[in-house]
Amino acid sequence: MTELSKRKREILKAVIDDFIVTASPVSSQDVKDKYLPDVSSATIRSELAALEELGYLSQPHVSAGRVPSNIAYKLYASELMNSKPLTKNDMHLIKEQFDHRLFDIEEVIKKAAKIISEITNYTSVVLLKDDDIVIRSVKLVELLEDTALVIVVTNKQVLKDSFIALPKGLGSVGIDAANELLNAMFTGKNLNDLGDIEAAIGEETENFRAVFDSVMEIIRMNLKSESIVTEGEYRILDYPDNDRDSAKKFIKTIQKRESLNYLIEDSNDIEFSVKIGKEEASGLENCAVVSAKYTLNGKEIGRAGVIGPVRMDYGKVYSVLNYVCKMLDKVLK
Amino acid sequence: MTELSKRKREILKAVIDDFIVTASPVSSQDVKDKYLPDVSSATIRSELAALEELGYLSQPHVSAGRVPSNIAYKLYASELMNSKPLTKNDMHLIKEQFDHRLFDIEEVIKKAAKIISEITNYTSVVLLKDDDIVIRSVKLVELLEDTALVIVVTNKQVLKDSFIALPKGLGSVGIDAANELLNAMFTGKNLNDLGDIEAAIGEETENFRAVFDSVMEIIRMNLKSESIVTEGEYRILDYPDNDRDSAKKFIKTIQKRESLNYLIEDSNDIEFSVKIGKEEASGLENCAVVSAKYTLNGKEIGRAGVIGPVRMDYGKVYSVLNYVCKMLDKVLK
DNA sequence: TTTAGCAATCAAAACAAACGAGTGCCAACA
């Protein structure tokens, strides 16, 4: 594919800019009036025809204007669009979310998802990766006679939603012992070490075998899967690009977390990624996914993104994600 | 308002039965063909006119059939409808949810919400009340140097999502002491006692004043508000009764938990409650709320319900809620 | 290479006629 001439790029950008706000096919006259008054509509027409030939545009029917194709959006998002600077107010709103102390990283990413969705008016997704998780401590907290809460503290999060049954007659002395043992075994270890730990169980663990196994399973189950939070699924209904049925599928797909990690994680370490019209992700047919990475100590630990109609305000989304991710970098440090 | 004659009730029931499945105005002919073949359509017509006069029916326009009014639905749900027995399969699906051990009541009601929504294909809401909550124990678990997780165990739930900052230099001895003190103060107390506790703080608490205040605040904040879980908001999109915009409002309202407790809690201790077209709850205009109570030791501790279009399959909803609530009664004991 | 002009295309809007679903009313009947 040959490079596009400067004017072709201008015209293509004009068409997409216009289509993003009007949602209706853009005519040569529209382009002339609103973007390129110094060129005649006939000229623009022939350029449009050429762009169509190249696959960037299409016509719903012969007497209609042009509509951008997915590859046009791709080019637009990566090269053509202008990022729209955030308003003072938006920046303020974002800052506000993070300026009181947050203990758990989960809380932080929830806030991030919320504010992204509110400001962009699209559905947001924030993903938190799990590599390099190091266990800092494991606690067994006795709740009732035979039930304990397992708390696992890592360098990134606090796991505190898992209960286990205690062996009969363990008593608080037993729990203390178990706690000590568990900590000796798990502290400082990361996910890759789990196998080794299992292999190295010695005599002294024998009494607590059941407890140990439960804890191990909890760590395996919960630390393995990364966390994903989403917000504002219903916002898709503001855009007529999807009909009722596909909007329903959209909301369902996102709430059930289907194929989300695939879409977002897939862009590992890319500063700013745009995926458009991914067919593979059923339920998100007519959609675009834009995501940006955020880091801890310079290393990507997650991505924040937006899922919306292909006809999306990429300029605004770009700035918002950028700003929020910068914010996350700062807060997480 | 005078009692309706037997035939009027039959006809009204027929109209609603039909409208619930077809969603289009019901004619005298429809009623004759499908429900009362032994009466002429003319007779049915005059009955329909009478029912309209009484406010149970209305006509979209003069050459259309009849549509039930909200008071018709009310009568229908409370007196006319037949409850539809659950299929073996449905019962099995419900039972399945509850047959492995669940530690936290929150988990139980989440399961309940999920299965209700799946089987009815409406949005479900399950509410858990907070009266008579008795604190069984309070634990402070040190996580990092200066942060602790606060765990509050009550007779109904385990609160474990709150962190507090620890005063500098407290150390694990200090934490043990604080733990002991907190337990002495809170164990066995219920919400109404909180004021007394605060009043009774003595000398010995002085060192832990900041910790105590934080814990108190956590208990106040979290035990006060009852918990509500919802599921399947997107299902409203399966029903054409609401347009896009009001469907959006519906989903948003429910996800943000607005006016839900009002709608459901309001029916305190009523076995089976139906609310229809409550205008006060903005966002849920064209909707009906059906809820049933579940109990612990014979006392209502929550309600499980369904929110959907006014034109709802009340018969099925009735049986599902009934069965799930029975199940809850059993599981919670 | 650009542009004005113009015929061609075709969706959408506007209009018109026909249809038919359903009613209310009335006169006859059990």
Place this chain on the structure above:
DNA sequence: TGTTGGCACTCGTTTGTTTTGATTGCTAAA
């Protein structure tokens, strides 16, 4: 007195036709 068949009337829906207008591609001239 309640029920019924018959019938005229209403009015939304469907179907078909025409008009309109937006927009294009092409062509010939600048």
